[in-house]
Amino acid sequence: MSPPSDVSASVVARTATEADHSAPVRTRGLTKRFGHQIAVDDVDLVVPAGAVYGFLGPNGSGKTTTIRMLLGLISPTSGTVDLLGAPMAGAGRSEVAVLRRVGALVEGPAFHPYLSGRANLRRLEAADPYADARTSSARVDAALDRVGLLVAARKRYRAYSLGMRQRLAIASALLVPRDLLVLDEPTNGLDPQGTREVRHLVSDLAADGTTVLVSSHLLSEVEQMCDHVGVMDAGRLVAQQPLAELHAGTAARVRVRTTAGGADPTLATLTALGLTAAERQAAPGDLATVTAALGGVELDRIVPALVAARVPVLGFEVVAASLEDVFVSLTGEGFEVSG
Numbered sequence: 001m002s003p004p005s006d007v008s009a010s011v012v013a014r015t016a017t018e019a020d021h022s023a024p025v026r027t028r029g030l031t032k033r034f035g036h037q038i039a040v041d042d043v044d045l046v047v048p049a050g051a052v053y054g055f056l057g058p059n060g061s062g063k064t065t066t067i068r069m070l071l072g073l074i075s076p077t078s079g080t081v082d083l084l085g086a087p088m089a090g091a092g093r094s095e096v097a098v099l100r101r102v103g104a105l106v107e108g109p110a111f112h113p114y115l116s117g118r119a120n121l122r123r124l125e126a127a128d129p130y131a132d133a134r135t136s137s138a139r140v141d142a143a144l145d146r147v148g149l150l151v152a153a154r155k156r157y158r159a160y161s162l163g164m165r166q167r168l169a170i171a172s173a174l175l176v177p178r179d180l181l182v183l184d185e186p187t188n189g190l191d192p193q194g195t196r197e198v199r200h201l202v203s204d205l206a207a208d209g210t211t212v213l214v215s216s217h218l219l220s221e222v223e224q225m226c227d228h229v230g231v232m233d234a235g236r237l238v239a240q241q242p243l244a245e246l247h248a249g250t251a252a253r254v255r256v257r258t259t260a261g262g263a264d265p266t267l268a269t270l271t272a273l274g275l276t277a278a279e280r281q282a283a284p285g286d287l288a289t290v291t292a293a294l295g296g297v298e299l300d301r302i303v304p305a306l307v308a309a310r311v312p313v314l315g316f317e318v319v320a321a322s323l324e325d326v327f328v329s330l331t332g333e334g335f336e337v338s339g
């Protein structure tokens, strides 16, 4: 679907002008086709240094495919990827060196249920041809400590809660120091407690200066965890902005409470002033609430115009559009807002 609103037009325009050459993740025209299907379509992703970047989009919108291309797990049909300032053109030595500084959780590692958390990480360490065996045990314990699992290090994996299992998976991505962490839907399938644990862990890692790219199909999660957001829809990146800017740029609506019944003149008055998408909802006790998008209409003209039209105004307020409104306008109906 093409971005329908003026909101989407402005945020996409911004994407094109954004020029941050120090960005830990930058793609240009990144595209992936599977047969006739375009899974990722001309994506210019820019993840600024130090950001917690929420890669948001409905299931099937192309997030995982994009992440797999970033990490060199599949090759793009066209377009380029720069990670930590270096072009990722193949599987050469320089690419491997860059990828050592990138921790990733795409499909979680397979953990052995009867081994402890610590023993599981040691197994993964032992399988890493680049790992220094002399520092292995210290690094395993540092990673366990980083995700708050040192006290449970000797417990068997199968006794771990869902949140602990996911934190162990993130620990496996932290066995060597990382400048960039890429997490694909890290809270998928977790209970609320596990989700909170992962969210806090991501905040802690970001506070230490690690840039984090985290994908999610849940708006509430991105709102709570991230400071930047990129929105995918049907393979296209339809918005990319700091979250605060997206909030600031959202169209405000006015809300009028009135007792005007019958042929209520409120809708017509607001529309005549230039407000758009006016809606009336009846409320108990002869009350009605009329809302409309403010657009560029001067606020101080509204109440006098309503009074002149003999609308009994019981209440008048301006409400900022929620991010949910913005994302629904970008990706259409059916976008999941929370889990």
Ligand SMILES: Nc1ncnc2c1ncn2[C@@H]1O[C@H](COP(=O)(O)OP(=O)(O)OP(=O)(O)O)[C@@H](O)[C@H]1O
Binding pocket: 034, 037, 038, 039, 057, 058, 059, 060, 061, 062, 063, 064, 065, 066, 185, 217
């Ligand atoms: N290996 C593949 N072969 C064919 N089609 C694929 C392949 N991988 C992904 N696709 C298709 O590409 C599209 C994007 O999938 P992708 O997994 O990247 O989306 P997503 O946003 O990560 O969604 P989800 O959260 O459900 O994984 C989907 O229509 C999917 O069916």
